[in-house]
Amino acid sequence: xxxxxxxxxxxxxxxxxxxxxxxxxxxxxxxxxxxxxxxxxxxxxxxxxxxxxxxxxxxxxxxxxxxxxxxxxxxxxxxxxxxxxxxxxxxxxxxxxxxxxxxxxxxxxxxxxxxxxxxxxxxxxxxxxxxxxxxxxxxxx
Amino acid sequence: xxxxxxxxxxxxxxxxxxxxxxxxxxxxxxxxxxxxxxxxxxxxxxxxxxxxxxxxxxxxxxxxxxxxxxxxxxxxxxxxxxxxxxxxxxxxxxxxxxxxxxxxxxxxxxxxxxxxxxxxxxxxxxxxxxxxxxxxxxxxxxxxxxxxxxxxxxxxxxxxxxxxxxxxxxxxxxxxxxxxxxxxxxxxxxxxxxxxxxxxxxxxxxxxxxxxxxxxxxxxxxxxxxxxxxxxxxxxxxxxxxxxxxxxxxxxxxxxxxxxxxxxxxxxxxxxxxxxxxxxxxxxxxxxxxxxxxxxxxxxxxxxxxxxxxxxxxxxxxxxxxxxxxxxxxxxxxxxxxxxxxxxxxxxxxxxxxxxxxxxxxxxxxxxxxxxxxxxxxxxxxxxxxxxxxxxxxxxxxxxxxxxxxxxxxxxxxxxxxxxxxxxxxxxxxxxxxxxxxxxxxxxxxxxxxxxxxxxxxxxxxxxxxxxxxxxxxxxxxxxxxxxxxxxx
Numbered sequence: 001x002x003x004x005x006x007x008x009x010x011x012x013x014x015x016x017x018x019x020x021x022x023x024x025x026x027x028x029x030x031x032x033x034x035x036x037x038x039x040x041x042x043x044x045x046x047x048x049x050x051x052x053x054x055x056x057x058x059x060x061x062x063x064x065x066x067x068x069x070x071x072x073x074x075x076x077x078x079x080x081x082x083x084x085x086x087x088x089x090x091x092x093x094x095x096x097x098x099x100x101x102x103x104x105x106x107x108x109x110x111x112x113x114x115x116x117x118x119x120x121x122x123x124x125x126x127x128x129x130x131x132x133x134x135x136x137x138x139x140x141x
Numbered sequence: 142x143x144x145x146x147x148x149x150x151x152x153x154x155x156x157x158x159x160x161x162x163x164x165x166x167x168x169x170x171x172x173x174x175x176x177x178x179x180x181x182x183x184x185x186x187x188x189x190x191x192x193x194x195x196x197x198x199x200x201x202x203x204x205x206x207x208x209x210x211x212x213x214x215x216x217x218x219x220x221x222x223x224x225x226x227x228x229x230x231x232x233x234x235x236x237x238x239x240x241x242x243x244x245x246x247x248x249x250x251x252x253x254x255x256x257x258x259x260x261x262x263x264x265x266x267x268x269x270x271x272x273x274x275x276x277x278x279x280x281x282x283x284x285x286x287x288x289x290x291x292x293x294x295x296x297x298x299x300x301x302x303x304x305x306x307x308x309x310x311x312x313x314x315x316x317x318x319x320x321x322x323x324x325x326x327x328x329x330x331x332x333x334x335x336x337x338x339x340x341x342x343x344x345x346x347x348x349x350x351x352x353x354x355x356x357x358x359x360x361x362x363x364x365x366x367x368x369x370x371x372x373x374x375x376x377x378x379x380x381x382x383x384x385x386x387x388x389x390x391x392x393x394x395x396x397x398x399x400x401x402x403x404x405x406x407x408x409x410x411x412x413x414x415x416x417x418x419x420x421x422x423x424x425x426x427x428x429x430x431x432x433x434x435x436x437x438x439x440x441x442x443x444x445x446x447x448x449x450x451x452x453x454x455x456x457x458x459x460x461x462x463x464x465x466x467x468x469x470x471x472x473x474x475x476x477x478x479x480x481x482x483x484x485x486x487x488x489x490x491x492x493x494x495x496x497x498x499x500x501x502x503x504x505x506x507x508x509x510x511x512x513x514x515x516x517x518x519x520x521x522x523x524x525x526x527x528x529x530x531x532x533x534x535x536x537x538x539x540x541x542x543x544x545x546x547x548x549x550x551x552x553x554x555x556x557x558x559x560x561x562x563x564x565x566x567x568x569x570x571x572x573x574x575x576x577x578x579x580x581x582x583x584x585x586x587x588x589x590x591x592x593x594x595x596x597x598x599x600x601x602x603x604x605x606x607x608x609x610x611x612x613x614x615x616x617x618x619x620x621x622x623x624x625x626x627x628x629x630x
Contacts, residue, residue, distance in 0.1 A: 011560040013218040115350045117392040118244045121416035122220030138220055140244045
């Protein structure tokens with residue numbers, strides 16, 4: 001991600017809070033996928049070569065938000081796939097289909113800067129704001 | 142307790158002062174029990190900007206909680222439970238909560254003694270630190286030399302530190318002075334997902350990142366000669382403190398069960414103030430499965446610390462050109478500080494089995510308790526409390542009072558006061574390595590930003606935290622160790 005990043009780091013005493021913004025709810029999810037990659041390995045290090053589908057569900061929108069980020073994190077921690085960008089193809093109240101763009105994880109180029117252990121539910125929320133949408137999450141680091 | 146109703150307000154939570162070191166959050170709303178925070182007035186101020194007291198109150202909402210929701214003096218804002226939180230649950234009516242254990246299951250500390258005196262390592266310290274830094278795998282996503290086969294990984298999960306000793310990492314004597322003998326029974330690898338098994342596969346024998354460390358320390362002060370003698374500690378003695386946990390395996394186990402429990406929350410008909418508190422009845426299948434998987438991660442962590450200790454011992458031998466007998470490397474004790482344990486306590490005069498969650502808190506058992514290793518049974522369990530990298534650590538000893546009051550628990554460290562980004566900002570333009578060197582501590586880190594994030598000012602004052610534990614009678618001060626060299630992940 002370059003220029004104005006659509007995410008900011010929030011202060012949390014022990015861990016790492018993330019606030020992601022977007023014009024639409026789809027933007028928030030897509031921006032969050034890239035934000036997570038940016039924090040862990042830096043999106044500049046990722047090439048956009050292949051595409052990968054992702055289906056996620058949850059009990060409601062906030063749970064979907066956590067589960068979606070969990071899947072992105074899992075691709076990174078299992079050294080399977082590095083996401084450069086993401087497009088939400090279908091978004092419903094408690095399920096989504098996304099297309100991830102990036103490349104298979106390359107242990108030489110994709111060096112972990114910040115170890116994110118997990119995505120927590122604590123204060124996890126996606127909501128409409130005056131200017132669009134925002135999503136908040138606290139990651140265990 | 143003087144019972145004077147002095148009060149203080151933190152966040153939107155009212156605190157009632159019970160005495161100089163105890164504060165109560167009175168029961169209100171859907172809280173089933175009150176909250177209790179152990180802190181001095183001074184420490185309480187540093188917790189003021191925090192959401193931790195709200196989290197203490199939130200834990201009091203959980204079914205089957207006994208007496209109160211507790212927080213130790215190193216308390217700070219976590220997710221779900223506060224860090225420094227302790228809560229005990231009834232085995233019939235109560236719950237188990239993966240978030241109440243934390244992601245890094247059996248994150249813990251071990252203190253390793255040597256026969257070396259401080260003067261003997263003054264010269265070779267730098268060489269020793271460099272050798273440790275290059276040979277102990279540390280840093281983000283660090284991988285070990287060992288890639289376990291699946292059957293071997295399962296043995297690690299069921300046997301813990303015993304597996305490590307059986308493979309030549311350390312000696313059988315180390316098992317005796319490890320909490321629970323380095324192995325919780327009932328671990329079932331079938332309760333662990335393939336994702337978790339995969340995450341743990343090549344991380345055994347690695348320190349990890351963040352606040353995990355390996356530190357060379359020297360005993361600087363002794364407060365209790367009898368207990369120090371029982372623990373084999375004397376002034377000037379060199380010791381090694383190791384802080385690590387269950388790595389990716391533990392994180393994934395917590396995450397897997399948390400997701401499952403959130404999915405089935407409606408079955409419990411609970412109105413939880415925070416989804417991170419998701420839980421399940423202890424007697425349910427899911428509860429038993431979680432405990433079996435949690436035991437796997439706990440055992441993995443003990444095997445991990447056993448291996449790290451063994452390698453550190455080998456590096457000491459090689460660098461100093463000394464044999465094991467002269468070096469005298471032995472394990473003083475190993476405690477876990479993120480765990481749920483089935484333990485027995487007296488509740489209203491009756492002995493009951495409870496599930497005690499300690500999230501950033503250590504066990505602190507009294508003299509005579511059968512779970513205190515035989516060499517220490519007369520004096521009580523060693524309680525290890527490390528501080529920030531510029532400070533060192535304390536060794537305390539468990540008391541009867543903690544057994545009666547805090548389900549045998551004390552604090553686990555100093556506790557953060559600054560977020561990682563605040564610390565990074567506050568350290569801008571400074572050389573933390575240089576500042577540490579001026580304090581007489583040689584520091585090395587794998588991560589670029591680790592030293593900034595972990596700078597001493599990011600933590601509470603360890604002396605103040607330990608003083609509260611000591612004065613409140615939860616554990617008694619035995620010795621203070623000073624940091625000489627610290628390797629951070």
